[in-house]
Amino acid sequence: MNSPGASVSLVGHIALLAIISFGGVPGVLPDLRDFVVTANGWLSDRDFANCFAVVQAIPGPNMILMMSFIGWKLGGLPVAIASALVTFGPPCALSYTAFHFWDRFRETGWQQRVRRGLAPVTIGLVIAGGYVMARVGDSGWASLAVTAAAIALMLLTRINPLWLVAAGGALGGLGVL
Amino acid sequence: MSSALNEVETRPPVTLGALFVAFLKTSMYGFGGPIVWVRRIIVDERHWLSDRDFADILSFCQFMPGPNVVSITVCIGAKFRGPAGALASLAGFILVPWTIGFALGALLLSYAQTPLLQGILHGVAAAAAGLLIATGIRLLLPHRHRPIALVVAALAFGGLALAQLPLLVVVLGLVPLSIALAHPDSVSAR
Numbered sequence: 001m002n003s004p005g006a007s008v009s010l011v012g013h014i015a016l017l018a019i020i021s022f023g024g025v026p027g028v029l030p031d032l033r034d035f036v037v038t039a040n041g042w043l044s045d046r047d048f049a050n051c052f053a054v055v056q057a058i059p060g061p062n063m064i065l066m067m068s069f070i071g072w073k074l075g076g077l078p079v080a081i082a083s084a085l086v087t088f089g090p091p092c093a094l095s096y097t098a099f100h101f102w103d104r105f106r107e108t109g110w111q112q113r114v115r116r117g118l119a120p121v122t123i124g125l126v127i128a129g130g131y132v133m134a135r136v137g138d139s140g141w142a143s144l145a146v147t148a149a150a151i152a153l154m155l156l157t158r159i160n161p162l163w164l165v166a167a168g169g170a171l172g173g174l175g176v177l
Numbered sequence: 178m179s180s181a182l183n184e185v186e187t188r189p190p191v192t193l194g195a196l197f198v199a200f201l202k203t204s205m206y207g208f209g210g211p212i213v214w215v216r217r218i219i220v221d222e223r224h225w226l227s228d229r230d231f232a233d234i235l236s237f238c239q240f241m242p243g244p245n246v247v248s249i250t251v252c253i254g255a256k257f258r259g260p261a262g263a264l265a266s267l268a269g270f271i272l273v274p275w276t277i278g279f280a281l282g283a284l285l286l287s288y289a290q291t292p293l294l295q296g297i298l299h300g301v302a303a304a305a306a307g308l309l310i311a312t313g314i315r316l317l318l319p320h321r322h323r324p325i326a327l328v329v330a331a332l333a334f335g336g337l338a339l340a341q342l343p344l345l346v347v348v349l350g351l352v353p354l355s356i357a358l359a360h361p362d363s364v365s366a367r
Contacts, residue, residue, distance in 0.1 A: 091243020
């Protein structure tokens with residue numbers, strides 16, 4: 001069903017998204033979902049949401065694992081590994097190189113300007129990532145209420161996020177959502 | 178303010194093995210928000226960095242592409258031990274945790290169709306989406322007095338989430354605009 005061409009195209013797209021994922025990987029989720037679910041129909045909306053949920057429920061580098069699972073669904077272990085490598089490899093090399101320059105020019109005006117300019121873009125992307133994941137798979141009002149409660153508790157209390165994830169899972173397991 | 182200097186001088190040597198173990202631990206603990214755990218282990222537990230030094234690395238890594246926490250891993254490793262330190266930290270962060278996480282996750286995904294697990298995953302995803310949004314809101318708070326920043330963040334959100342534009346379009350369109358509008362001494366120019 002899924003040709004090798006599809007795997008190559010997926011890994012290529014993940015590599016592209018990773019290298020432009022300013023502000024972190026959650027910002028690429030909307031675009032990735034569009035590419036994998038809407039444009040190519042490789043995964044169902046529910047599959048995509050499941051990959052996202054699973055990586056929140058297990059330890060480990062979660063966004064790298066998410067890319068791995070999408071790769072795995074499409075082309076098995078080799079594609080999973082390739083997806084993981086392109087998610088962190090090129091950005092790591094870039095960070096490593098850029099860090100030396102960053103450290104050297106820390107107090108200069110242009111750096112502060114770049115910092116100020118990039119920050120709001122990255123923040124908007126992160127919030128968009130959360131918004132899209134909250135709406136994935138025809139979420140009902142109960143599920144949106146869980147999302148809203150998680151936002152409020154996270155902002156207003158110092159609760160360990162792990163409890164919020166566990167509570168969401170428990171409510172879902174009880175069939176409330 | 179001067180205490181930052183003292184901390185640098187009394188900093189214990191950081192070995193490659195210690196970097197590997199510290200980031201292995203960070204990664205294995207890192208449910209949901211790995212950055213929380215990096216701070217806890219590197220600053221509070223090991224005292225390798227002051228909060229200020231950590232915030233500095235964090236602000237750099239936050240807008241480098243790729244998984245933020247991986248950039249942090251590489252930068253902290255590089256800061257202490259150069260290229261070898263970066264590799265040791267990265268290996269600690271990824272090799273074992275990825276293997277365990279992949280095995281566990283693949284198992285869960287194979288049973289994802291069962292109603293119970295489906296319900297749990299649905300709830301986890303809903304809560305985790307909330308955590309992401311809350312993280313974004315928290316990052317936005319320090320910028321709340323800069324209207325331009327709020328507009329740019331709203332445009333980034335709208336372009337990606339509502340208009341469903343490709344990420345490349347949103348990033349290439351907004352980053353140059355946002356940098357052009359961000360004056361280091363913002364009050365004087367606008």
